[in-house]
Amino acid sequence: MSPWLVPSVVVLTVAAGLSASSQDDPAAGKFYRIVGGKVDARTYNGFRRYHGSCNHCHGPDGMGSTFASALVDQLPGIEVFRSNVRDGVRDGPSVMQGFADDPNIAPYIDDIYAYLQARADGALGRGRPERLED
Secondary structure, rough: OOHOOOOOHHHHHHHHHHOOOOOHHHHOOOOOOOOOEEEOHHHHHHHHHHHHHHHHHHOHHHOOOOOOOOOOOOOOOOHHHHHHHOOOEEOOOOOEOOOOOOOOOOHHHHHHHHHHHHOOOOOOOOOOOEEOOO
16 A cells, blocks of 8 residues: 555554654654554543643643633644743733642653643544553
8 A cells, every 4th residue: 555545543643653652852743642542641641630730720621711721722842832831931911830840740741742732633532531551
């Protein structure tokens, strides 16, 4: 079969698998991996961490709220995301604290990004995802 005829879902899954194992090089593509509607451990953990801390302001499933932006509409690149989460953001009267010292968030920033990237790409719907078996 010609590589040009491979369904995009398969290509997405392969690209996601490569990026997840490649020190998360943003140029490599996706930080998540979804197979048969189930997510990898990183993305599942990102869902858990997001809903444990971030959804209070940014809304369920990254959809936004009255006082914090939606993250699935315009997810920044990974370096900006890391910086924003670690150091916080001040934009006029809007302020987000930094989470560099939070042991429930700081070590898992890339996991949270994987979850939000899957949501932003439309590869993952709302609600608790099913996890791939290891």
